[in-house]
Amino acid sequence: METQHQHNKDLEKVKDLIEDIRIAMMTTVDEAGHLVSRPMAVMQMDANGTLWFFTKKSSPKVDQVENHEQQVNLSFADVSDASYVSISGTAQELDDRAKIDELWSPAAKPWFPDGKDDPQLTILKVDTHMAEYWDSTSSRMVRFLEM
């Protein structure tokens, strides 16, 4: 996972919290209205706080986000470290080959053994609208970002 310097200090805090965990559970709403989640490796958090993922064009989650006003939740949890982050955002598929080149790393190989030229490979970009993290001092989820 590559992270860039954040212009916004609250986004810098998100970055510090998630970069050690790296893998989000991404929750979407499926065809039947059920909430489903799956692990997703963050490829990049850019300077605007946008989170970039790779996925397959045929993946059900691509349709699920389109059919539900693009709403997703990304949770990052490390129980042994009492570290918990919830990001509410909107997801969008983006078939941008130049950005795929930029994001590509061998870390993506396990999911895309055919490499970055796999025609099924596409981008899922998540814009953060709200972020909360567990603050063990005050024993509550602190909402520290709302855009």
Added chain:
Amino acid sequence: METQHQHNKDLEKVKDLIEDIRIAMMTTVDEAGHLVSRPMAVMQMDANGTLWFFTKKSSPKVDQVENHEQQVNLSFADVSDASYVSISGTAQELDDRAKIDELWSPAAKPWFPDGKDDPQLTILKVDTHMAEYWDSTSSRMVRFLEM
């Protein structure tokens, strides 16, 4: 977290996977339609696969589940162990003092320092409808339970 012997072998598999993680990220749909999540300690998985949590009557998540057809997702993640579980279910508040007595354990003290007689303490019970886990051999989420 207390777990009971599962009659169903697929539920036994859920049990094995979640009992080491213990803390779920519970995702609900908020008033604005956004997906939000927070850590929740599983108090019990009973013999029917129902997951039992404590919460506060005044907690926003109680209203959120009532307003969205009770839909929740519980994700259990342990990145270091590549262990990921997604449970789709329906949640229901249940103010049952006898069940509260049965579930009470000192592990709940951090969230309920006033103990089990705290009038704000209530139960959130989640019935599992679908469960998936990450199978690293086949590199995909395997849906192993659908009820």
